[in-house]
Amino acid sequence: MSHLNNITIKIWRQSGPADSGRFESHLIDEISDEASFLELLDILNETLIESGLEAIAFDHDCREGICGTCSLMIDGRAHGPERGTATCQLHMRKFSSGDTIVVEPWRAKAFPIIKDLMVDRAPLDRIIESGGFITAETGGAPDANLIPIPKPVADASMDAAECIGCGACVAACPNGAANLFTGAKMSHLNLLPQGQAERFKRAEAMVETMDEYFGSCTNHGECEAACPKSISIDVIAMMNADYLKSKFKNRKSLSR
């Protein structure tokens, strides 16, 4: 175990949604390289509290990379410098003594800042509420093995389903688009036999809800690089294909 010295943290402080905010710098004399980045913030916060200052607000919870609560822009990258890793699993050994680390909240119109580094990611929930589900009310489900699902299909669905809903894709996208999130959530369900009944209704509803809040995809690929689960932008192509089809399929049915 070794230590890092003289780390400068340049961190965003903003007292509330209406405040304009500013950067604040803190010098950390010494930190173990075993510490996670969020533990560095814990230590900094404890120092702040004990000297009578308000702690830095930031979202975090499971600290094992699965809940998707943590959300920091570190040195210009969503979730920081390590690929395929959420902020909570980023460790100080990825930095060097003397570094200045710049920490910002995620920025998007759809993600207004609540306080300091905390943002509101509710529009991601709105997308799911509009169609990101399979209607299967409790109780009437047939036997689980009734419909065989080819392993490659189940695996592809699982690849998409790994999305943790952190919003890093939106944060990293130069356009503030949520296509990777929406594509992942849609592909998870649209690939499965169970998801076919509502496939095109889902595609239409989710894309159009996404459209109310987010920017558009220009296929930079930044989202895939920022995704802590490394979800492929293939899911965006699948979403696009299903959205186009939805416009024809839905017209065919006389449902509206």
Place this chain on the structure above:
Amino acid sequence: MHPSSFGQMAQTISNERGRGPVSGTAVGKNGKRKPFLIDFYSTAVGKKYVMAITGIVGIGFVVGHMIGNLKAYLGVINHQGGRAYDVDVYGEYLRELLVPILPHGYFLWIMRLGLITAVLLHIHAAYSLTILNRKARPVKYQSARDYQIANFASRTMRYTGIIVVLFLFWHLADLTWGWFNPGFEQGAVYRNLDASLSRVPVALIYIVANIALGIHLFHGVWSLFQSMGWNNPRFNQWRRGLATGIATLIVVGNVSFPIMTLAGVIDYDATAVTQLEELSE
């Protein structure tokens, strides 16, 4: 309770009256629909389809245009009992397409109108999406971004696009309308080409513009597969190669014309061909 427009959101940030619960967010979303095409075009994904489809039209045009122009290197041929530059004959042939089903020049105009529509749609979609994207992040990151995948091409699409459009006007004014072409002669493609590209500044404009076009295509060709939802593990790995290939082809082909003109390979010789007056006699 459901969000009606961009900017008014069922979000959880409190207002002065406190926060209410979230509920009914998907109710009443399937109201009256606009006609299919307008409905489809109203979403960002729909606009990207339009960009991709019009992009394909554009790619088809520039590839065809470049290949047609290569005829400039074929020099002079026998034509209708006289001698003519091959490329001039090709130009005339384009006007003759589908004659006698359509009168002379009509089909070319149909293609031109199609192309103009595609360009206008491409520009409109690009403009609307740019506005949308600007609005999607009204407050920029206050520190420098460290991009991982986004490359020069993908991040300069709107600039290379603008360069290409401006060049398009110059190109039409120069070689179609002849405004800036000394001694312009309608239909004398080879002559006009030489007259224009022999000027070093003009040659430079062509070179710069075509490099911009190549950069635009390098991202555009790859990107259109995503936008069109063409995704298949069998060909996904070829997409980048195809984009590089088309971009290189266009740049090499098109940049060769000003360079070869300056180098004297393309050099109009009035005596080598039977003049129009002679032919008409």
Place this chain on the structure above:
Amino acid sequence: MSINLDAKIPDGPMADKWNNYKAHEKLVNPSNKRKFKIIVVGTGLAGASAAATLAELGYGVDAFTFHDSPRRAHSIAAQGGINAAKNYKGDGDSVYRLFYDTVKGGDFRSREANVHRLAEVSVNIIDQMVAQGVPFAREYGGMLDNRSFGGAQVSRTFYARGQTGQQLLIGAYQQLARQIGLGNVNLYNRMELVDIVNIDGRCAGIVTRDLLTGEVSSHSAHAVVLATGGYGNAFYLSTNAMACNATAVWRAHRKGAAFANPCYTQIHPTCIPQADDFQSKLTLMSESLRNDGRVWVPKSADETRAAADIPEGERDYYLERIYPSFGNLAPRDVSSRAAKRAVDAGQGVGPLKNGVYLDFAEAIGRLGEDVIRERYGNLFEMYERITGENPYQVPMRIYPASHYTMGGLWVDYELMTTVPGLYCAGEANYSDHGANRLGASALMQGLADGYFVLPYTISNFLSGLLNKPIPDTGHEEFKKAETAASDRFKRFLSIGGTRSPDYFHRELGKIIWDNCGMERTQQGLEQALSEIPALYEEFKTDLRVTGDGESTNQTLEKAGRVEDFFELGMLMCRDALTREESCGGHFRAEHQEGDGEAKRDDENFAHVAAWEWSGDPMAPIRHQEELEYEVIQFQTRSYK
């Protein structure tokens, strides 16, 4: 409020009890369901599934989560899988066998009727989750795959890579999201429960604090369901998420809900050891690693060489030595205690000498690195990400950590606490796991409660309230509770001491871990019971909470949660002290066989200890629910 511990177990033979219950319970007519309002607190597996299902049935549901989104609950972190008695493998599984394994695994401290019902509905859970699109692992033929797990002789665990909890929670969340979208559920997010209100002898609603504005408000309903998770964070360091807390159940306890078996906490043997004093949480590595890894420590306490340089003869493969038949696959509690003994004897490894080796060198030599990568690649990556060490080259270091709490609010067969109208589901209740939970059973229980138990049992209570209005939140009981809650948070802000809530949490956690962790002694527990109140006094005078009470203030939130852990910690130690036996997750050093095995006392302790709040956290009142075993006979667990 007097404590009534009638479990209301239905009549009939064990296998028919649940059917009998369903046949005779009182129902609510579909058109009357909308007249009822139910509050569900917590949106993990149990909460989300309950809220969605109740809303589908037609009840008005208010769901509360302190997270930004219902999808964040810590159910999401479960790795291994979910058990179900499907017998898809044809290897002899049945409802009875799952029931039997769970009762035995729980060391005969759970209620037979509840466990049998759990085993019965386990099969419905898999059907339901598959219908909702959970991408469980499949075989090439397209059928569901199963793996085996500790404590069972059959393969009955369904899984979705190492992310089963995530996939199940996303399934339940999506179902809840649909109901939110349809307007059948009102979701209150970033809203924390701070009190429970009872009026006229039944639960009338809850008082919440808005985590964004600090606003304290009341919400009333005909029934309240708490699905707020376990209290493992009482230890400070645990595998729980940072925000996991006991506030909801503790506030309910203070308002009359009996707290059952708080000393039953589960320690998971394979976590990454603590790296420094500021470590905020521990990360679990799937137990499946023990299938190929060999656990060892150096024989000498003075060992300083790197693992690879220690010759075979100087290594102690202690699990293989002590438990030759189960070896490295000895159950969680057994292998955890063995690791503790090794570390306590100074044989620990790593910079802080606080772990034991889990060595894959032999398996890599035997199977090749590729096979190991295929089996455990993602776990090895995660280990390397956290520790910076490559487990293909150097042995992993592991140590046990608090992982799950079997104790919780006492509930009857209907999942109702001792407060009428107040229900408790999932890890939050004293559940079906007795003194020890088997792997892959937590997800099963959370979903069973939410999908297939509560929606049935709640109508039995609600039918009696037909056409009774929702209690008025203007009632003086609500106003009193609101004032008390506001005052409490103002008090934290005004203490103006020198230490952060985290400091107290850390110190408290150390006391509880050292004395009420893997191994407990009378002396240690008594010491804890004198240290905790002393630290609590210090907390009351030396706490420092900066910021204000009118905007987001995570320090203030934490202060409230830590205060509740203080009182709960006292109850945990008290319960451990009075339970003079060793069973499951509760190991009293005074009660062991000569060879260090747990010594259960079925004669005197085959009961649930249900504690009543007396107003003084140091003087709770103990009640007992005797456990009667009709079907399964007591026997000693042995893994030698």
